[in-house]
Amino acid sequence: MKLKNIAILLFAVSAFTGCTKLEEDLHGQVGSGGVGSDDVPALLNATYVAMRNPYYGPYGWWALQEFPTDEAMVPTRGGDWDDNGAWRALHLHRWQSDHTRIHSVFKDVLGVSYAATDILQYSPTPSQEAQARFLRAFAEFSILDGWGQVPYRDPGENVTQNPRVRQAQEEIDYLISELNEVSDNLPTERVDRVSQDAAKMLLMKIHLNKGAFLNRQSPTFANEDLQEVVRLADEIINSGKYALTDNYFMNFAPNNGQSTTENIFTGENIGGESSATGMTNMWVATLHYNQNPSGNNGFCTLSDFYNKFEESDVRRGGEYPGVTSVSGVRVGFLVGQQVNQNGENLTDRRGNPLAFTPEVSIIERDQNHLEVAGIRVIKYPIDYANGSTSLLNNDWVFYRYSDVLLMKAEALLRLGQSGEALNLVNQVRTKRSATAFTELNEDLLLDELGREFFWEGHRRTDLIRFGKFLDEWQEKPASDPKNLLFPIPLNQLGNPNYTQNPGY
Known part of the structure; x- marks a missing residue:
């Protein structure tokens, strides 16, 4: 049994790195004949663990969300931190399709999606299935955000075949349908596992960013998407389960999975x-x-x-x-x-x-x-x-209650309801001992998002949505619109289902 469990975990981990000979061999050894419903808890746990590589820490998805922005930089210090200019390229928006960090993050995030998909062929319980499908949606949202097109496979599909690829509109529709379908079967009692409220927050992010994902140079915001953000936010707010913490940094401190009322979804x-x-x-x-x-x-x-x-x-x-x-x-x-x-x-x-x-x-x-x-x-x-x-x-912090309040505030501001939006922003600012605003506009709100979520891996997405990502800022000139998307990594382009993003 011990050897079998090791094989199961190796099989899951092999999927994280894409199609390799090891993966093919393991798929043949422990495929449908060696893994069953009794093994789903181990596979699900392995998928949660797989989230660590691309998401926990500053070298994965976080790096791509922070270093191309106005809130983080890696200076070359003499001979230190040169790395062939890779860090400078991120801040200066000079990356190309062979950038090693962009490649490794794409691979690792995609691995989470494939590992979660694999679980679905082994007759999971409704709760296990819902968690796997959420984790897949979470990873696919990152790929949509970064690359604008999302590869996917069906459960049990031959891994030697090229994955199909959804473009932005199809992927958005899929994610919304998927999350609405699984939400009721998700757990409700833990913040260090996916939950119904985490699904609501991911849906909020999809609706809020939908216009930017479909037109990154000139984002638009449909009223029905903004109203859905408000509706979902109200469900979380009215549950009474969450509140802003008195000590801001307690949200990130040791034991933060249990000691704060603000965190909604963390990585354990x-x-x-x-x-x-x-x-x-x-x-x-x-x-x-x-x-x-x-x-x-x-x-x-x-x-x-x-x-x-x-x-x-x-x-x-x-x-x-x-x-x-x-x-x-x-x-x-x-x-x-x-x-x-x-x-x-x-x-x-x-x-x-x-x-x-x-x-x-x-x-x-x-x-x-x-x-x-x-x-x-x-x-x-x-x-x-x-x-x-x-x-x-x-715990690694994915979602916090202040994000619910500020996403609702942004939706209301874009709907023309600036008074209610101002009250929500000031609710956060007052708790953080900052002076209350007397007015609210997009520039003030974008700055507030920066203050509240600095170094949490939000900034690139926010700057794109607010139309500021290509601007000149400290140690960076104005940049080309091609940088609104990362390039599909060179080693992925053998798959004819990809279309390289414009400008690369």
Whole structure:
């Protein structure tokens, strides 16, 4: 039985990487003759685990959602973080169809879709089937968002055959139908598994972004889609199950799957037992070598984005229990002189004060500045209790209640109901100790989305929907409309069902 379970898990994992010889062999060994309904729980759990690679941490889908935007950048620091210009290409919108990050994310997200699809041939229970179909829809939504066309297979279909491909309108119609069909069979009791409310939120995102997915250069918003966003939001709001938390960063802290009323859908990590090891990169990739934990001194935000926050806004961050007292590291934005747990000033590797500066260039050459250039970001409070194992207790946050409120606000604003929209935005701002707005327009709302969801992998989608993604911003010139979509990776184009996106 142990060997059989290992084979099942290998079979699921093999699907994540696309069609390989290993996959074909395993499909022949443990296909319909070796896997049955008794194995569905293991396969479903393996699909949840498969979500970790593309989604948990800063090197997968998050990287494609953040680095091409105004809120994140990876400067080249002397010889560090050059990587043949791959990071610079993301921020400057200069990627091509052979970009390794774009390829790997496409492959890993598609793997989740195929793994979820595979479950459906083994007679799952209604709840198991609904969860698998949601996970497939979740992954397909990301592919639609990033690439505008979505490959798919039917359950049990021969993996050596080229997958068919849905274009945007067909995929949108499919996702809406699929989620409406499975919603009633989804669980209701856990935030670290998919749920009925998670399905409502994904439907809200589809309806809100539908016009942008169909016309990225000039998004339009149909009243019926906006009204559906409002209707779904009201169902979640009126359930009374969720509320904005008093401590913003608790939503991302260890044990956040159980300790907050705001999270609606998270990816489970169990401290010391089972966790996405890539979660550690949420702080390692941004902290300096001489901080605790020792970082790789890479990722930063930009001063123009940081300056969107007023001083009273708790989302800017500060000291955090169990973090600052252990290491001196604060949560939120790290700017200025950094200290250890005793309040003693830290230095960089050359002995200069470790004082992070708002000033940063996409290529840093000054040896006395390159290690401290750029404001650093700690969105997930560090789990020191489990740090030695890299098996952390911070769940990855997919959906929060504030997103429900602000999606409803955006829909109402686009429907011309700015007064009610303003009240919802101020509900969030007041909880975050920010000054209430006296008016609301699209520019103010887009900035508020940035403040509320910074470094959560939202920004690219929001900028496209608001018509700002091609604009000039800090360390990036205005860019070509082709960049509204990522290119289909070169190694996928052997499938004649794909059409390479325009401009590539």
